[in-house]
Amino acid sequence: MSHTPVAIIGAGPAGLTLSHLLHQHGVESVIFESRSREDVEETVRAGVLEQGTMNLMRETGVGERMDREADIDEAIDISIDGLRTRIELTELTGHQMAVYPQHEYLKDFIAKRIADGGTIYFNTSVDEVSGYDGDRVTVSYTDEKGESQTLTSDYVVAGDGSKSPYRKPVLELDGAVRDRHEYPYAWFGILVNAPQTQKELIYATHDQGFALISTRTETVQRYYLQCNPDDTVEQWSDDRIWSELHARVDSADLQVSEGEIFDKAVLRFRSAVTDPMQRGRLFLAGDAAHTVPPTGAKGLNLAVADVAVLAPALARAVKRNNRDLLDRYSALAVPRIWKAQHFSYWMSSMLHSVPGDPHFQHQRRLAELESVLATEAGRTYLAQQYVGKDLPTFEV
Numbered sequence: 001m002s003h004t005p006v007a008i009i010g011a012g013p014a015g016l017t018l019s020h021l022l023h024q025h026g027v028e029s030v031i032f033e034s035r036s037r038e039d040v041e042e043t044v045r046a047g048v049l050e051q052g053t054m055n056l057m058r059e060t061g062v063g064e065r066m067d068r069e070a071d072i073d074e075a076i077d078i079s080i081d082g083l084r085t086r087i088e089l090t091e092l093t094g095h096q097m098a099v100y101p102q103h104e105y106l107k108d109f110i111a112k113r114i115a116d117g118g119t120i121y122f123n124t125s126v127d128e129v130s131g132y133d134g135d136r137v138t139v140s141y142t143d144e145k146g147e148s149q150t151l152t153s154d155y156v157v158a159g160d161g162s163k164s165p166y167r168k169p170v171l172e173l174d175g176a177v178r179d180r181h182e183y184p185y186a187w188f189g190i191l192v193n194a195p196q197t198q199k200e201l202i203y204a205t206h207d208q209g210f211a212l213i214s215t216r217t218e219t220v221q222r223y224y225l226q227c228n229p230d231d232t233v234e235q236w237s238d239d240r241i242w243s244e245l246h247a248r249v250d251s252a253d254l255q256v257s258e259g260e261i262f263d264k265a266v267l268r269f270r271s272a273v274t275d276p277m278q279r280g281r282l283f284l285a286g287d288a289a290h291t292v293p294p295t296g297a298k299g300l301n302l303a304v305a306d307v308a309v310l311a312p313a314l315a316r317a318v319k320r321n322n323r324d325l326l327d328r329y330s331a332l333a334v335p336r337i338w339k340a341q342h343f344s345y346w347m348s349s350m351l352h353s354v355p356g357d358p359h360f361q362h363q364r365r366l367a368e369l370e371s372v373l374a375t376e377a378g379r380t381y382l383a384q385q386y387v388g389k390d391l392p393t394f395e396v
């Protein structure tokens, strides 16, 4: 049976970033990923990198392609019934953000891990993890040939996404909680082969509902429309999609660019926070521990923020046999998660009209949004929350 200091479940942003940072600290790890490398590298999801995430990539030698290819944005637009207000992110905060698709981020980290001699087992599912309350963890997995194998580790990190079964043992601890919130709306997301509508993102609110215009590459655009959580893809014909997008976003000087729609999906809105995010030698990171609605563009960035704490904490434990930082992992990570929850909830509530809401609520919501946009203090607050705080750093 082989052994590794840190076993990591999942080659998403949490798992890959963690493995890379551990390597930087001189600690090796093994990543298990149930999907193929091609699948991981082709699945389109999030697309916004905060300044802290960009800095981490640059400072640890993974930022070259991002610097070359990402759209570096210094502003976003918020539109009310077609009237756009620019939020000057960089002018108001000194920070930028990058529009760089999650799968490109993952490609860079996979390539770097492999170039650095790291171990990623693709097509390999972890079936069970045991021993985390004792001295040594045992990870049981099915390898790419379909054979059952085991590996031991000093620590195990579940970076296996929102359906992680490893929350369950953490939630068995006394005082452990999972706070959840469901939203009365969802996003209908499409991917389109089309030129950019505009370089910067547009968050649009309208009587017919919310819409988001974002870009993935110069020729692939990601558009979202507010829909009902129970809507199905079949209910949204191409004609209906274009007519709603034009109604919610277009203005005299801007028209949503159309093209061939090659992906349609309903994205449900959920908030969830698990606290603590650890039990013995088992740690949760990224969506395994928390989920945010996509409005604030925080999902990927929060996964990176978790492992910015977890990597030095694990390195200190492995190299110096010192668990002080590791024992404080949840206490250090959870406050940032709640701030991201608050921002995502606040942006979502201000920008979405809730079907059946009394007229009072509708007017109050618009008044709140207009007040935020009309004052420099309001725009600065929104910009600060949107670009996020710098990532924490710790000595190993």
Ligand SMILES: Cc1cc2nc3c(=O)[nH]c(=O)nc-3n(C[C@H](O)[C@H](O)[C@H](O)COP(=O)(O)OP(=O)(O)OC[C@H]3O[C@@H](n4cnc5c(N)ncnc54)[C@H](O)[C@@H]3O)c2cc1C
Pocket: 009, 010, 011, 012, 013, 014, 015, 032, 033, 034, 035, 040, 044, 045, 046, 047, 048, 102, 124, 125, 126, 127, 159, 160, 161, 162, 265, 267, 285, 286, 287, 288, 294, 296, 297, 298, 299, 300, 301, 303
């Ligand atoms: C359709 C979609 C669209 C999104 N859009 C946005 C957006 O626009 N903006 C935004 O900020 N966020 C968005 N998000 C959220 C963002 O993508 C996530 O927050 C981010 O991927 C979290 O990273 P993670 O590493 O924690 O988990 P994941 O990226 O989910 O990675 C988990 C990995 O673990 C693997 N895995 C699971 N179980 C096992 C197992 N037993 N053994 C081995 N491997 C396993 C999975 O295959 C997966 O590759 C979106 C999410 C989805 C699903």
